[in-house]
Amino acid sequence: MTFPSLANSQVASVEQQQAQFDAYVKKLRSEALEKGYDAALIDSAFATIEFKPKVISADKNQPEVKETLETYLPKRVPQWKIDRARKLYKEHKQTLEEVADKFGVQARFIVALWGLESNFGRIQGGHPVISSLVTLAYDGRREALYKRQLWAALDILKDGHIDLEHFKGSWAGAMGQTQFMPSSFNAYAVDYNGDGRKDIWTTEEDAFASIANYLKSVGWNDSLTWGRQVKLPEDFDSNAILQRGTRSHKQWLQYWRESERSLAQWQALGVRRMDGSDLPQRDITAAMVMPDNVDGRMYLAYDNYKALMNWNRSYYFATSVGYLSDRIGYPPVE
Numbered sequence: 001m002t003f004p005s006l007a008n009s010q011v012a013s014v015e016q017q018q019a020q021f022d023a024y025v026k027k028l029r030s031e032a033l034e035k036g037y038d039a040a041l042i043d044s045a046f047a048t049i050e051f052k053p054k055v056i057s058a059d060k061n062q063p064e065v066k067e068t069l070e071t072y073l074p075k076r077v078p079q080w081k082i083d084r085a086r087k088l089y090k091e092h093k094q095t096l097e098e099v100a101d102k103f104g105v106q107a108r109f110i111v112a113l114w115g116l117e118s119n120f121g122r123i124q125g126g127h128p129v130i131s132s133l134v135t136l137a138y139d140g141r142r143e144a145l146y147k148r149q150l151w152a153a154l155d156i157l158k159d160g161h162i163d164l165e166h167f168k169g170s171w172a173g174a175m176g177q178t179q180f181m182p183s184s185f186n187a188y189a190v191d192y193n194g195d196g197r198k199d200i201w202t203t204e205e206d207a208f209a210s211i212a213n214y215l216k217s218v219g220w221n222d223s224l225t226w227g228r229q230v231k232l233p234e235d236f237d238s239n240a241i242l243q244r245g246t247r248s249h250k251q252w253l254q255y256w257r258e259s260e261r262s263l264a265q266w267q268a269l270g271v272r273r274m275d276g277s278d279l280p281q282r283d284i285t286a287a288m289v290m291p292d293n294v295d296g297r298m299y300l301a302y303d304n305y306k307a308l309m310n311w312n313r314s315y316y317f318a319t320s321v322g323y324l325s326d327r328i329g330y331p332p333v334e
Helices: 006-034 039-047 053-060 069-076 079-091 093-103 107-118 129-139 143-158 182-188 204-217 249-259 263-268 303-311 315-328
Strands: 227-231 241-243 285-290 298-301
Touching (some): 006 039, 006 143, 039 143, 053 129, 069 315, 079 107, 093 204, 107 204, 107 315, 143 182, 182 204, 227 285, 241 249, 249 285, 249 303, 263 285, 285 303, 298 303, 303 315
Parallel strands (some): 241 285
Antiparallel strands (some): 227 298, 285 298
């Protein structure tokens, strides 16, 4: 009896997977037609689809690095990024402040998100969006999610906001200078310059307005900042703190509501600014956030922090946006 060589079995496995993928794409094409997408659009978009094993590998093998804010912030917000953020704020000052006034979102937060999501537009990803989304849907672990993103991506092409050749993003399908997923693009992207296209890839004013529109839509309040680092008394009850951990957004909001107190109440509990002085005397509420649990930095987080957590439900990400916005300053620090 003879057995196939390992090399031959690997070839067979690759061929089998490609055949399964091709059958899945054929099924998706039928679904797209049933949804009413134009056959010519489907033909052009689906003709470019390729199976991307590296996308599945990236999704399954995202690095699990043990970080603290002490190690994370210097890497995510190095001095060169702060310097560049200040420089670009000044270069785009007129547009940024027009957008800020229109949407009610401070310009420094727009710049901070721009810088952290795409390095001010420099790093947008070179993966074909359609192929990435179809590959991730085919993988099956979050098929419904990525099929919704695929239909949203077809809507973007149908509406002419970008052509298929340039329709690229991250391996997960996040796009442009804002790194919006297709569904977020359709919900929040803005044609600020009025050229008929919501161009978050090459048009800064559209990207700025899209960031601001997103934040406004999830409850941003430009009379507030994001939060502040604080000191706790030695006998502080840590049960009043939002501890680090994975939760659904609904659970997280419930936990926020349970831990929220007025600044006067936090003052009475012994919470102080980092220099030891009293908290601001404002009639607003805040939740205590500790991204690294009881041994790490503590922050009083205002409602705008919740808006940043809508963007990306990560204490580290939300805190880094706030931190960079503070370092940018208003007006930007010289």
